[in-house]
Amino acid sequence: MTTTRKTTYREAVREALRDALSRDERVFLMGEDIGRYGGCYAVSLGLLEEFGPERIRDTPLSESAFVGAGIGAALVGMRPVVEIMTVNFSLLALDQIVNNAATMPHMSGGQFSIPLVIRMTTGAGRQLAAQHSHSLEGWYAHIPGLRVVAPATVADARGMLWTALCDPDPVLIFEHASLYNTAATLAEQLAPVDIDHAAVRRAGTDVTVITYGGTLAKSLEAAEEVAAAGVDAEVIDLRALRPLDDATIMDSVRRTHRAVVVDEGWRSGSLAAEISARITEQAFYDLDAPVERVCTVETPIPYAQHLERAALPQQSDIVAAVRRVVAGGG
Amino acid sequence: MSSTETQPEDTPIDHRTDLLRQMLRIRRFEERCAELYSASKIRGFLHLYVGEEAVAVGVTHALSEDDALVSTYRDHGHALARGVPMDAVMAEMYGKATGCSRGRGGSMHLFDVRRRFYGGNAIVAGGLPLSVGLALGDVMSGRRRVSACFFGDGAVAEGEFHECLNLAALWQLPVLFCCENNLYAMGTALNQAQAVTDLALRASSYGLTSWPVDGMDVIAVAEAAQRAVEGVRAGAGPCFLELRTYRFRAHSMYDPDRYRDKEEIERWKQRDPIDGLAADLRAHGELTDDELSGIEEGIKKELDQAVAMAETAPVEPVEDLTRFVYAERPR
């Protein structure tokens, strides 16, 4: 019999970090205020006391320097886990991530590998306005050479880190800030977690809702809402944003013949655009209705509560899109 | 710049009481904000400036209306001292249409083009390049204006800081770099972030005139800023002031402030810039209890009115969500 326990997403990430630090002495953490302060989202609270300042390294406000240093340390055999407070600040390290981490293995003709993990929060919903709220993971998913994952569940928050650390390539982990306080029951004995496959979080027959990260919960709630009206929605959690798991998506769409993509990024040039294009490329003749997308309105995220709410994909928007695709076509 | 030519005059006495009033005004405003935050009237992040008021008041005192100011996410004090009306700032905190950023910016993003207040920037060091550009534009257009930029000690670790000091010095641009050294960047103490903690010295290595200033003494700040501004305006190139100060409260309302010891905070509170100036004015017979309560009353009235107006102000219509994403063009 397996024992279980209630864990928050925040605790799950912390346990994953603690576990990795214990299992492999090459693992170390690096980032702003992760040690003494305990992390800006309190994820790494207590780890400094447990593992010491050599392995829990507080950095100055120097995103480009410490992300680049993580790349360098990975090149010589360490297993750095770099934390960037939010994706908005990762823009200061964009050069290191895109021009170094993503290119060196290829550019060197395969002489180097970069087993680096970069964690960062993403997403809006807390009235933090336009420099703290954006969902830029889609940009990173554009870049060959990077692997991009988005744990949406407590189990994935707990399990993806170790798999990412075992991967020879740089892996970016996006944690939606609204998830940290969510909780779930985890088994005491944890099975390994993959970072390649999408997961069907709710099985259904009438329409496929494809989403990830912060919009998974809203999509599941929307699915319950339409279920009351007799529409059986399947909900897919992408989990891996690059590379995308086309097989799981197409398998579902071929069964339901309808798709709605939900993405907190902006619509233009988004992950939602990519997924929608792949569905038309690979499953066009299985579709009974055009693919719908529910994305963030194309504006920097505003502070005022009612404006922020209106900008972001809401359950009601997902429900409306599902109704449209179900009503449309044959 | 040559300091002999630009010896500061003594700050006139009537200004001293006004400087006190301005600091008190910021203090009371933020105390009210903290209450309103607890009441969920103000949301998002809220970074208070309590303890650092002498910096904003002293520096803005030295600027003229034409000069520009670039701020950080800890921007209430900068905005108020610069003359952004209190009701417009409060309405912004409420996310109302009458706010100085029409409710789109909130606490961290106060803007006011009329006061040449180029805004609260929430990316650490993100404002420095703007100030360099403001100054560049002025020089290229033959205007004698100064662009002042506030940023924290934490910003000194970012590449943008170093790039900007170099560029401004290389091109001899009229920028006044105002480093608010409050010894902490969130939970990271300056000596944990910098191998060399003498920030004025660091700045001078780029070829800027720079010196440290007691940021808890508004007169010292005002005098230093005046001297600096005169040099910058005269074309002597950029200047860097390291304003040594301290924040009495946590980094933000989310911060449990576990990284500073209470004694250190208490020690700095003994140097409260408001108490210090008030005591000095009293000792010189320049301020009576009646005058002080008169000042307090005036501020309370202004504050009550700002809150009342923010409470009843309309919000932006949702239909206008995508307004201002691009410049509005005449049809």
Ligand SMILES: Cc1ncc(C[n+]2csc(CCOP(=O)(O)OP(=O)(O)O)c2C)c(N)n1
């Ligand atoms: C580029 C960037 N990295 C990290 C942050 C998160 N952050 C916000 S304020 C802050 C501390 C900044 O300290 P300092 O510059 O000294 O200013 P202070 O808050 O002390 O006024 C940090 C780390 C940010 N806003 N921008």
Ligand SMILES: [Mg+2]
């Ligand atoms: Mg500071």
